[in-house]
Amino acid sequence: MSLIAWSLPKKTQLPAVSLLGNLFVLWFAPYAFVAMSISACLVYLISHAKSQKGHWVLLGVGYCISQFLLLRFLQEHSVDLGLGGSFSVLGVAYFTCRDVHYLVESYKGNVRKNIVTFWYYQSFLPVMIAGPINRYHEFEREIQRRSLDFDQISKGIERIIYGYAKVTVLGNYLIEHKIQSYLTQLPNQESILHSWLVSLADWAYLYAQFSGWSDVAIGFSLCIGIKVSENFNRPLSSKSLVDFWKRWHISLSSWCKDYVFTPALLITRNLFIAISLSMVTMGLWHESSLYYIFWGIYHAIGITLCRLYMKQDNEIVEYLRQRFWWSSFTRALTIFYLINASVFIGLFYDGLY
Numbered sequence: 001m002s003l004i005a006w007s008l009p010k011k012t013q014l015p016a017v018s019l020l021g022n023l024f025v026l027w028f029a030p031y032a033f034v035a036m037s038i039s040a041c042l043v044y045l046i047s048h049a050k051s052q053k054g055h056w057v058l059l060g061v062g063y064c065i066s067q068f069l070l071l072r073f074l075q076e077h078s079v080d081l082g083l084g085g086s087f088s089v090l091g092v093a094y095f096t097c098r099d100v101h102y103l104v105e106s107y108k109g110n111v112r113k114n115i116v117t118f119w120y121y122q123s124f125l126p127v128m129i130a131g132p133i134n135r136y137h138e139f140e141r142e143i144q145r146r147s148l149d150f151d152q153i154s155k156g157i158e159r160i161i162y163g164y165a166k167v168t169v170l171g172n173y174l175i176e177h178k179i180q181s182y183l184t185q186l187p188n189q190e191s192i193l194h195s196w197l198v199s200l201a202d203w204a205y206l207y208a209q210f211s212g213w214s215d216v217a218i219g220f221s222l223c224i225g226i227k228v229s230e231n232f233n234r235p236l237s238s239k240s241l242v243d244f245w246k247r248w249h250i251s252l253s254s255w256c257k258d259y260v261f262t263p264a265l266l267i268t269r270n271l272f273i274a275i276s277l278s279m280v281t282m283g284l285w286h287e288s289s290l291y292y293i294f295w296g297i298y299h300a301i302g303i304t305l306c307r308l309y310m311k312q313d314n315e316i317v318e319y320l321r322q323r324f325w326w327s328s329f330t331r332a333l334t335i336f337y338l339i340n341a342s343v344f345i346g347l348f349y350d351g352l353y
Contacts, residue, residue, distance in 0.1 A: 002174065013141050013224075015120075017124065020125055031074070036122070038067075038117075040095075043103055047102060047107070057104065061103055065264040071093075094133055098122065098134070098136075100309075101255065101259065105136060114140075121134075130210075130213040130216075131231055132147070132217065132228055132229050142225075142228075150221075156221070157219065158206075158219070167212035170208040180347055201334055203339065218231075229251055233246075233248070242303060256281055256282050260274075276296065276297055278300075279295075279296035279339055280296030282294035283295070283299075
């Protein structure tokens with residue numbers, strides 16, 4: 001992709017990358033391509049209408065979310081709409097977030113009207129499939145600064161190799177093929193200890209896969225001359241749950257903070273409700289199921305308790321914070337809470353059915 005981009009005249013480089021992105025989605029996920037095209041046109045028309053009003057923006061946001069849920073439903077039920085091939089919603093979660101972001105920011109007056117840049121933004125292949133969820137103003141700034149930089153290309157190639165190794169060697173081979181296969185052969189598979197080990201392996205596998213593909217996307221972007229935001233920042237070294245969600249899937253966490261948590265807090269004036277809506281949204285973004293609603297509420301409880309603790313300033317809390325071992329304890333407690341998510345939610349969810 002980088003070779004194609006830089007071998008062309010400068011004025012045709014980004015159009016070529018965008019065209020390649022559209023063709024890629026059209027070939028592998030025609031349903032997603034149609035949905036992406038319709039929503040992109042609708043979003044741009046609403047965002048730059050002469051008499052832009054709040055209710056039109058809300059209508060656009062509602063359409064984007066409804067389309068996302070519909071596509072997820074169609075995929076889960078393997079519905080054939082006559083476009084050929086298996087139904088795939090490749091990248092739909094990411095372009096939905098980008099569309100909502102663009103709608104809201106344009107309403108706030110933070111977006112300049114430029115249909116070409118908007119097309120580049122929507123069709124930027126490196127981040128279309130696995131993120132990160134890049135912001136429009138950052139992307140616009142990067143394409144203006146873009147230049148041929150061999151040092152940046154070298155860093156991009158290193159990042160691609162590193163990310164792909166993380167996916168294949170660490171994730172697919174070591175964790176999935178070796179560790180998870182070993183866990184399936186252990187006795188007492190219904191024990192709490194086994195559930196904890198499985199949950200820990202699942203978190204490790206998810207991190208290797210997700211952060212690995214993010215590394216690949218960031219690397220390809222660098223090779224094209226565009227920097228995109230980081231998506232992970234050593235999440236397992238987090239000091240608290242609040243800190244963890246600032247380090248894990250950063251682009252989605254920040255998106256939920258801006259477009260779910262903040263509006264919900266302003267409307268409800270209730271911290272727990274705002275956090276719950278944000279975390280449930282994050283859960284449903286990954287999978288539309290009752291399990292992920294419970295997942296969101298579980299994490300909302302933990303984050304709320306963590307934030308309440310962080311506001312405490314009594315003598316006991318201050319004494320603990322000054323102990324050298326306290327940060328290690330809070331790190332361990334954070335990991336323990338995260339590992340128990342799958343265990344407790346699974347037990348509760350299974351108990352309902």
